[in-house]
Amino acid sequence: MREEAINRVKLVFTLFDADGNGVLESDDFELMSSRVAAAVPGADESRKQAMRAGFTRYWNTLVSELDTDHDGRITYDEYQACVLSPERFSGAIDAFASGFAHFGDVDGSGMVSRPVFVGMLRGVGFDLPNIHALFEAFEPDAEDRLRVDLWETEIRNFYAPDMGGIPADLLAPAAAA
Helix, strand or coil: CCHHHHHHHHHHHHHHCCCCCCCECHHHHHHHHHHHHHHCCCCCHHHHHHHHHHHHHHHHHHHHHHCCCCCCCECHHHHHHHHCCHHHHHHHHHHHHHHHHHHCCCCCCCEEEHHHHHHHHHHHCCCHHHHHHHHHHCCCCCCCEEEHHHHHHHHHHHCCCCCCCCHHHHHCCCCCC
16 A cells, blocks of 8 residues: 555545544535535536535445444444445545545536635645646646546545655645655
8 A cells, every 4th residue: 555545545535534533424414515515606406416425325335344343333443444445435435436536516518617626625624735736737727627527537546555746645645744
C-alpha cells in the first residue's frame, strides 16, 4: 500500500468525522452531504439526491463491512481496512464518485466550474490552497472548467491503494519530514 494512499485516507477519515468524536457514524455522512448540498445552491434536486445517495451507500458499505459489534460506529483502523480494499469497497466508491462528480455539473454540460468545484470540496472540508492546486492539475479549459469524467476518475484514484503521484495527492500532501 502506497504512503500517498494512506495520507489520503487519513485526511478523508478526519473530514468525514464531521462531529470530531474520533469515529464515523451515519450522522457524519448526513452532515457532510448537507454541507456539500448547501455549497452548490444551483444544483437541481435530482443531482442532490444522487450525491446524497453516494454518501449513503458509502456509509452503508462501511457499516455493513466493518461494524461487527453493531454499535453504528467505525474507527480509523476499521475504516482504513475497508476503503483501501478495492474488493470490499469499489462499488461504494463508484457510486460515491459518480454522484459527487456529477453533482458539480449544475448545467448538464459535462463540465464543473471552479466556483462549484471549490464550494463542493470546501463543503467536505478540504483546504482552499489544496483545492485550487487540484483544480489546476486538471488543466481547466478557457472558461475555467474541468471535465466531470476526469474528476470522477480521480475520485476513484483517490481511494486506490496502489496509486501515487496522482493529482488527488494534492488534497492530502505528505507531512513534512
